[in-house]
Amino acid sequence: MAPASIILDCDPGIDDAVAILLALGSPEVQLAAITTVVGNTSLANATANALRVLEWVGRPDIPVAAGAERALVHGASRDAADAHGETGLDGSGLPAPTISPVGEHAVELIARLALAEPGRHTLVATGPLTNVALLAALRPQAFAALRRVVVMGGSALGGGNMSPYAEFNVWSDPEAAERVLQSGADTTLVGLDVTRRAILDGDDVAVLEQLPVLGPGLAGMLRFYMRKHIEWYGQEVVFQHDSLALAQVIDPTLLTVVHCHVEVDTGSGPARGATLVDRHGVFGGAPNVHWAEDLDVERFRSLLMARLTALAAAL
Numbered sequence: 001m002a003p004a005s006i007i008l009d010c011d012p013g014i015d016d017a018v019a020i021l022l023a024l025g026s027p028e029v030q031l032a033a034i035t036t037v038v039g040n041t042s043l044a045n046a047t048a049n050a051l052r053v054l055e056w057v058g059r060p061d062i063p064v065a066a067g068a069e070r071a072l073v074h075g076a077s078r079d080a081a082d083a084h085g086e087t088g089l090d091g092s093g094l095p096a097p098t099i100s101p102v103g104e105h106a107v108e109l110i111a112r113l114a115l116a117e118p119g120r121h122t123l124v125a126t127g128p129l130t131n132v133a134l135l136a137a138l139r140p141q142a143f144a145a146l147r148r149v150v151v152m153g154g155s156a157l158g159g160g161n162m163s164p165y166a167e168f169n170v171w172s173d174p175e176a177a178e179r180v181l182q183s184g185a186d187t188t189l190v191g192l193d194v195t196r197r198a199i200l201d202g203d204d205v206a207v208l209e210q211l212p213v214l215g216p217g218l219a220g221m222l223r224f225y226m227r228k229h230i231e232w233y234g235q236e237v238v239f240q241h242d243s244l245a246l247a248q249v250i251d252p253t254l255l256t257v258v259h260c261h262v263e264v265d266t267g268s269g270p271a272r273g274a275t276l277v278d279r280h281g282v283f284g285g286a287p288n289v290h291w292a293e294d295l296d297v298e299r300f301r302s303l304l305m306a307r308l309t310a311l312a313a314a315l
Contacts (some may be wrong), residue, residue, distance in 0.1 A: 003030040004147075004249055007110055009067070011039030011127030011241065012049035014084050014225045016083030017092070019126055019242035020053050021214070022304060025311030026211055027310055028250045032121060034064045035106035039087030039127040039172055040080040043069040046127070049089045049242050051097035056217065057315060060099045067106025068130035071173035073237035076128070080168060083228045092217045106131045111142035116144040125180075126152040126242035128169050133176035136183045138165055141183065152245035153264070154191035154275035166273030170264055174273045178264035181289055188257060188290040189291050191275065195241040197295050200217065200234040202226070204305060218308070223272070243304055248292070256294035262284035287301060 006029050011017040023031045034054070036046040046065045054062055084090065102109060110131070114121055123146050125132050132151075136143040153169040154177075161165040170177040181187060200208075200222065209219035226238045248255050261278040263285070265271045276283070277291050 003028055004028050004122055004210055005117070006121050006249060007033050007035065007113060007121050008109070008246070009035045009037060009106065009123060009125040009127060009131050010050065011037050012053065013040035013046070013080070013088050013127070013242070015223045015240060015242040016126050017049065017053050017089060017221065018240060019246045020050070021218070021244045021311055022056065022246050022307050024057055024059060025307035028252050029064055032279070033109055034062060035067050035131055035252065036064065037106070037131045038069045039169065040084050042079070043067070045088045048097055049087070049244045050090065051099050051101065052094040055099060056095055057214070057311065060066050061249045063109065064101045065104055065109040066101050067244045068134060071128065071130055072133060076172040076219050078079070083188070083225060084106040085224060085314045089221055090110060092221040094217055107135050108137060110135055110157065111139040114145040115144040115184045119147050122147045122150060124246055124249060125152045126169075126245055129170035129176040129180045132171045133173070133179040136179060136185075143183070146185065148186040148188065149180065150190065150245055150248055151180070151196065152242050153194060154188050154189050154277070156191065156275060156277040157193050158196060160274070161192060162273065163270065165265070165271045167275065170275055171273030174264050174266045178266050181262055181264060183289070187288070188248060188292065189262060189275070190245040190292045194255060194292045195244050196239055197297050198240040199237040200243040200301065200304070204301070205238070207305070208308060211309060213315040214308065214312040219262050228259040244295070244300060247300055247303060249285060254296050254300050255292045257290040257292050259287040259290055261287055262289040262291060280306060
């Protein structure tokens with residue numbers, strides 16, 4: 001079976017960087033392109049970080065395109081520098097990239113690839129959904145030509161990480177998230193309900209540190225990220241939010257999903273950015289999202305560790 005083709009729209013960010021590595025280490029998927037968006041860090045940092053990771057693993061052939069540098073309506077008041085550092089990849093020790101992004105906007109790159117091979121590409125979005133919403137609005141035929149959309153975002157049962165209700169990616173651009181979820185696209189939403197269970201611990205990081213080429217940089221950035229998890233949750237773990245969304249394409253059986261109606265609160269009140277997951281049809285809306293509600297924890301962890309190990313061995 002031919003590998004699934006992925007376009008990764010992201011805001012690297014440490015967990016985005018790990019998702020890139022997971023994609024490159026997995027024969028089930030082919031990373032066709034990376035597009036970047038403001039979120040965890042500035043657009044300039046996010047773009048540079050995607051390029052840094054690709055150079056690190058010898059894949060400068062994969063095109064990177066910069067996209068939106070602000071949210072659709074209200075620019076987010078905070079980034080995630082406290083978790084990912086001022087560069088977005090603090091702790092990695094990676095040098096500045098020597099390669100450059102392509103000259104077209106992220107939306108145009110996604111549109112070009114989608115229209116060239118309708119039904120082939122899965123768009124995996126692990127940052128705010130600004131680029132994806134712009135694609136849906138400005139290039140609807142290209143958006144419709146995507147195979148499906150997999151999003152890391154949202155929270156239903158365990159609260160948010162930017163407010164008691166809102167997860168960071170959706171909170172950063174609620175209008176974009178609502179536009180994407182109501183677009184009619186085949187959309188899977190992988191939120192905090194499951195990603196908070198997708199973890200690597202201190203022992204896992206110590207194992208990864210021994211990998212050739214990848215080890216020191218990978219362990220360095222994961223330990224930088226871990227310090228906030230210890231502060232926030234009192235555990236020596238790092239949540240693998242973005243890698244889990246990517247893994248849903250590699251092996252859909254890792255996650256249990258329910259097809260239900262999901263809306264985003266785009267108001268100005270304290271619930272702004274909340275994902276309203278309606279499992280029981282209270283809102284009366286038709287099912288529009290495959291919401292991830294359970295995870296095979298150990299099988300995901302084993303997959304991630306094995307694929308990072310295999311990628312390092314191949315370098």
